[in-house]
Amino acid sequence: MTAVELAGITKRFPGVVANHDIHLSVRKGTVHALVGENGAGKSTLMKILYGMQKPDEGTIAVDGDQVTFSSPADAIARGIGMVHQHFMLADNLTVLENVVLGSEKSYGIGARARRRIVELSERYGLGVRPDALVEELGVADRQRVEILKVLYRGARILILDEPTAVLVPQEVDALFANLRELRSEGLSVIFISHKLGEVLAVADDITVIRRGTTVGTAVPSETTSRQLAELMVGSELPTPETAESTVTDRPVLTVEDLRLVAPGGKALLDDISFTIHEGEILGLAGVEGNGQTELIEALIGLKAADSGTITLAAEEITSWATRRRREQGIGYIPEDRHRHGLLLEAPLWENRILGHVTEKPNAKGVWLDIKGAQDDTRRIVEAYDVRTPGIDVTAASLSGGNQQKLIVGREMTHKPRFLIAAHPTRGVDVGAQAAIWDHIREARREGLAVLLISADLDELIGLSDTLRVIYNGKLVADADPATITPEELGSAMTGAASGHLENEELVEQLEEEQAELEEPAETPADGPADAPEDEAR
Numbered sequence: 001m002t003a004v005e006l007a008g009i010t011k012r013f014p015g016v017v018a019n020h021d022i023h024l025s026v027r028k029g030t031v032h033a034l035v036g037e038n039g040a041g042k043s044t045l046m047k048i049l050y051g052m053q054k055p056d057e058g059t060i061a062v063d064g065d066q067v068t069f070s071s072p073a074d075a076i077a078r079g080i081g082m083v084h085q086h087f088m089l090a091d092n093l094t095v096l097e098n099v100v101l102g103s104e105k106s107y108g109i110g111a112r113a114r115r116r117i118v119e120l121s122e123r124y125g126l127g128v129r130p131d132a133l134v135e136e137l138g139v140a141d142r143q144r145v146e147i148l149k150v151l152y153r154g155a156r157i158l159i160l161d162e163p164t165a166v167l168v169p170q171e172v173d174a175l176f177a178n179l180r181e182l183r184s185e186g187l188s189v190i191f192i193s194h195k196l197g198e199v200l201a202v203a204d205d206i207t208v209i210r211r212g213t214t215v216g217t218a219v220p221s222e223t224t225s226r227q228l229a230e231l232m233v234g235s236e237l238p239t240p241e242t243a244e245s246t247v248t249d250r251p252v253l254t255v256e257d258l259r260l261v262a263p264g265g266k267a268l269l270d271d272i273s274f275t276i277h278e279g280e281i282l283g284l285a286g287v288e289g290n291g292q293t294e295l296i297e298a299l300i301g302l303k304a305a306d307s308g309t310i311t312l313a314a315e316e317i318t319s320w321a322t323r324r325r326r327e328q329g330i331g332y333i334p335e336d337r338h339r340h341g342l343l344l345e346a347p348l349w350e351n352r353i354l355g356h357v358t359e360k361p362n363a364k365g366v367w368l369d370i371k372g373a374q375d376d377t378r379r380i381v382e383a384y385d386v387r388t389p390g391i392d393v394t395a396a397s398l399s400g401g402n403q404q405k406l407i408v409g410r411e412m413t414h415k416p417r418f419l420i421a422a423h424p425t426r427g428v429d430v431g432a433q434a435a436i437w438d439h440i441r442e443a444r445r446e447g448l449a450v451l452l453i454s455a456d457l458d459e460l461i462g463l464s465d466t467l468r469v470i471y472n473g474k475l476v477a478d479a480d481p482a483t484i485t486p487e488e489l490g491s492a493m494t495g496a497a498s499g500h501l502e503n504e505e506l507v508e509q510l511e512e513e514q515a516e517l518e519e520p521a522e523t524p525a526d527g528p529a530d531a532p533e534d535e536a537r
């Protein structure tokens, strides 16, 4: 039985055919993955299915009935729900308020609504608490609220746009368990992802689109991630080079005793000290919201530290303005490309100038050099394979991954000596990811120092020379990227471990802590409560 049938879908934008004669058939009660390079046309296709955009040609059938959607409300009425990558919950409201908002007619706003939320949560193993305040929830819980929200509106077909990009491995497993629950109840899930290993683990069917057209379907049990990637790009992929260490003993960035306090007095960063040397990538692991944003803002000069010092190449820059820091060689790939990285409504070449107004090739003396900026934008588009009809289109019209490639190209072009790279490959496809890694590694060979922040633990472990874990605004642990696994790092990020983490050590430490948690708390009869166990007895 087919839940959704998209046939012959074509969608044109000025200068681009985003979808060309696409076919997608989703069976009822399955997880169907949609994969393809950046700009291949995945989001466009999903926006069409969700009623956000109208196709120029083609038909949509839901449960065998031909439908036309003029708005998401039409799609929702036919049981289609979309969980966006950027969560859309109101932080200061409770889960119940968020879920009910805009859907008050279904079950009211009181006891009936609550009952329905609890029922859905239990049925699909979502563990959602109606009275929790959204601002107190972590990323994975917020995602479950988003899923519950679409189920509450009666969705039988769920579209998930890169749902795992922000999750640690344990959370990904939990999400997949939820998806399997949905599937076993006869719901269908369309899952967009660039993480091909995950796609193979969770999908029943896979549709691959390349340059706007369906190029094939794959059966997960008969396909490897490499084959899938090659189907996506239409050629063989190069084997990634193994990275040799390029770390020197020459410090580029030194942070000492950095402390940043929120208006209410809570320490957002406390006792932060580290050094990054020429040729070194320091990876910072942490669940989002543990001080990473504040640390980036303190380093780039968007927030003033309350105490402590920041030194760049032997000069103390703690009180310098952002522009001066940029001019002295700090590059910045921001975590939220829409808020800090791009002017969405401006053309690509203006975005190329952003943050580098006074630098070549954007400036000639005190004047802007528009031609210089435009020529260099064409060069970046070429070198970083930004898929666009030209440099005059707005940044908003690029696909997410191509926006990211533009930012990375811009920042790397200025040959920074210190690069803050926050999720540098978020949303980019495997081919582009490998290319961005190569660019960063090449710059590192020439002496670049990098602070890498990433939710992609494979990336963090694969690229970093040194790993530190941030938890509650403090650096709580360090780990050796040569030996640690993503699962171990994921556990350390939730604050379960501290100190130096080696494989076995970490496992032991976690087991001990787990055992302690499970034991009833009691004070040893003949020793201080905090003495090590063997001495206390």
Ligand SMILES: Nc1ncnc2c1ncn2[C@@H]1O[C@H](COP(=O)(O)OP(=O)(O)OP(=O)(O)O)[C@@H](O)[C@H]1O
Residues within 6 Å of the ligand: 013, 014, 016, 017, 018, 036, 037, 038, 039, 040, 041, 042, 043, 044, 045, 387, 388, 396, 397, 398, 399, 400, 401, 402, 427, 428, 429
């Ligand atoms: N509103 C728009 N105006 C103009 N062009 C657009 C618009 N939306 C998408 N495009 C273009 O359509 C093509 C397909 O984009 P789409 O966002 O669907 O790709 P995608 O497969 O989702 O990519 P990614 O993996 O990077 O998110 C791209 O070339 C993009 O630049």
